[in-house]
Amino acid sequence: MNKSNNKLNKIIDYIRKDNGINNAIEATEQASLLLILKYFYDNSFSNTIDKLPPFSKVFLKGYKSHQSRNGTGYLTLNNIFDERIKSNSSFRSFKKLEEFLALVPFRVHSIKIVEVILHILDEIQVDESLADDYDNLIVSMTNSSISSGAFHTPIALVSALVKVSKPNKMQRIYDPAMGTGRFFVESQKLVKDDFLHFRGNDLSAFACLIGSVNLLLNGICIDNINIEDSFLYEDNKKYDLIYSGVPFGKPSDISKYGHEYHDYKNSLEGMFLKHTMDKLALEGKAVLIVPDGLLSNMTNGFKDLRYQLLTHFNLHSILSLPSGILLPYTSVKVSVLFFDNSPPDEDVWYYDLALNKNINKRTPIKEDDFSEFISLFEKREVSERSYLVNKKSILNDRLFNLSIPLPTNEETIKFDKAQEIAQLNSENLKLFSSITNYFDVTSRDIKVENTDIRTIKSLGNLKTGNNLTKSELLGNGSFPVYGGNGIIGYYDKANRDENTIIIGKVGLYCGNIHFSEEPFWLTNNAISLEIQDTSRVFAPYLAHLLRGLDLNKLSTGAVQKFVSIKKLNDIEVSLPSYEKQVELSNYFNELEQAKSSLDKLLSSFNEGISLLNKNIILEKVIN
Structure with missing residues (x-):
């Protein structure tokens, strides 16, 4: 050091x-x-x-x-x-x-x-002598705090993507969600003495600060780095090269965006893909890291996006990355889309970066892991890890599924299509029954009269928990430990009694609600609500009510979001009679169980459809 x-x-x-x-x-x-x-x-x-x-x-x-x-x-x-x-x-x-x-x-x-x-x-x-040390500081922060990973992409991955896309000084380079500015730093390192033209936006002031320091220490001008919502920024410019490790999840407020984004209202990754298509100059190149769900999501908006990629752009390559590459931020599997704003070629080159090791923060991805990918990329060579898929077959499928696994060594892929279809038909009957049950539950009408409006402060005491280090957490213990988003382990002591409401205090999911019927340990990342008069308030009913209020909307904080006890205390809730609270709570439980059962069947049915679709494609289109 x-x-x-x-x-x-x-x-x-x-x-x-x-x-x-x-x-x-x-x-x-x-x-x-x-x-x-x-x-x-x-x-x-x-x-x-x-x-x-x-x-x-x-x-x-x-x-x-x-x-x-x-x-x-x-x-x-x-x-x-x-x-x-x-x-x-x-x-x-x-x-x-x-x-x-x-x-x-x-x-x-x-x-x-x-x-x-x-x-x-x-x-x-x-100055620039501090650049590598600041890099190490960013990596250390990412490993210490899960939420900070939203702003940082592994250096080895970014370096590989920059090497195969070959930026040059004539290009206008754009990242609509720049985070720590890593794509700009690696691009500048590659071209060395030539100064590149960058523009970077990020919605987070924290990200712009970290990114700006990182760029300055690498000798890069920050005049075109801005705290901006890229979907709202009025800029008619087109860009020759667009990089991004796009954010994914749901936007906080879709109503503020133009109609062109409304087909993807539950998906930031869909919105960023659409934005990239709109901002890419003629003959321009785009390199986007996206969650795998975007490749196969069957909703109309995503199918339309994939159809545009296949017909209006030249989607020439897809890099499938190993699970865990974005840990500890998320375990979601991701891939990289490479496409140009030019007439489409006949096929897509897939490379599956399958490694003989688990990727996590202790064994991160390394530059050497990308050596073969980099060497095969330009000529799009077929190997044990890479293959070509004909675009006509993908388009004929009508779902435009881009999630295609590496084929086996057999010349043909054999599967029992009739058996898989019969299995899906069976699941379809169960799904229909579950949907009917869900609508039966939701159609009930429970009348509520003579309610009192009370503040949370008047009903109970809000208290932050106590810190526990990771080394103190147990795999098996007497009491569950609740953090900011539910149970994170176990401990041999409890600091809260049974029948207590738990509110996430910090992080992306702050404001989420849990309820414990047994004693537990509460960490300082969460808040407990202990009811003062249990003969007047039925705690499970209040937990349901708070869950429906979406307390995450009360969160503040430029770096890490949190909800304050003061704001929680001021929340007003409706209290009917105690008996009615019990009745409503039982009804809400039944409603959640019906929804959970339906969600599981829908997920299983969707996986079955995707598997059938993949097998049909593999049987027909692998060259």
């Missing part, structure tokens, strides 16, 4: 000791604020004879001045430098940064910790 890396780690360690910092994401965010400030400070008068005072002296002056006026309140970067530095002509990028750095406040409370950190920073030169 070199000296600067050691010092960056020391800064993180000190920041995490502060009461205002809760996790690795927030510590990295705060360290990045200081690094980007010092970068601009060190470079503000680099071409003049003026000698600037130490960075620590200027920062402390602004920090103490703010504290004396505002107590312990947070301050923004705009409070630090005096006008003569901010107005310096060499600070174009800093003026650009002011637009979003104001959204990420400095939150370290302890003046002693601030002084120690600044002393370490005075000894660090924030």
Whole structure:
């Protein structure tokens, strides 16, 4: 470990000791604020004879001045430098940064910790010599905090994708969800002395901050890096090369987007694929990392997208990646789509990156794992891991399924089509029965009268749990341990009683509701609601009610989302009589069971349809 890396780690360690910092994401965010400030400070008068005072002296002056006026309140970067530095002509990028750095406040409370950190920073030169160390900091953050993985794609994967797509200085390069800016960094490394033209957007101020520091340390201009919703940004430009590890999941509010995205309202990956198609210049190239579900989803919107890929663009290659490549952020399997805005070829080249090892944060993907893929890509050679599929056969299927597994060594794929169809017909009967049962349950009418409107604060006490380290969690223990999204392990002690409502406090799924009928241990990533008057409030009914309110909408936080006890206390709920609460709770249980049963049958039926579809294609189209 070199000296600067050691010092960056020391800064993180000190920041995490502060009461205002809760996790690795927030510590990295705060360290990045200081690094980007010092970068601009060190470079503000680099071409003049003026000698600037130490960075620590200027920062402390602004920090103490703010504290004396505002107590312990947070301050923004705009409070630090005096006008003569901010107005310096060499600070174009800093003026650009002011637009979003104001959204990420400095939150370290302890003046002693601030002084120690600044002393370490005075000894660090924030320039390209720090690039690799900052990379290591990002990887460490990703491994320590699951949610931060949403902004980061493994370096080995990005490097391989950049090598086969061969960016050059004549191209306008775009990433609509840039995260840490890794695609830009690897592109610039590949072309070395030629300066590339980048544009990057991200909806997260945190991502733009981390990405900007990463780009600056790699000698890349950040004038075209913006906190923007790429679907709303009014830009008529087209781009020659589009990279992205696209976000996936549901958009928070589809109503704010144009009608062209409404066919994919439950899928960010569908929206980003559509956006990429719209922004790709004639003869332009796109490289997108997408969840495998996008390749085979049978809804009309996704079938239309795949049809456009196959007929309006040249979808020439698909790289199937091993499960676990995005851990610890998600275990969802992903693939890479390579397509050009040019007339389509006759076939698609598939490469299956099957490895003889499990991919996780302890054994991550490495550059050597992509060697064969890179060597075969340009000539689209057929091998034990790669094969060609005729596009006409995919189009004739009418589902336009792009999820096609690696064929066996046999010359033909044999399967009993009649047997599989008979099995699906049998499942179809069960599915129809389950749908009928679900509608029977939902059609019941339970009348509710004489309800009281009460706040959560008037009904019970909200309390955050206590921390447990990973080493303290047990595979088998006396009591379940609840974190921010349900049970995460077991422990030999309990800190909460039975019949308690659990509310996720932090993370992507904050606001989710669980209910425990037995004593349990609650971590500091969740909040318990303990009912004061159990003769007036039936806790399972209240849990159902809170679950239906979608408390995630109350979440705040630029880096990691969380729900506050204050907001939860102010929630108003409707309370009928105790007997009616019991009746409604039993009905809600029956409704959830009917839905769960239907979901399982639908999932099984969908898998069966997909398998039949794949087998038919493999039987007919493998060259």
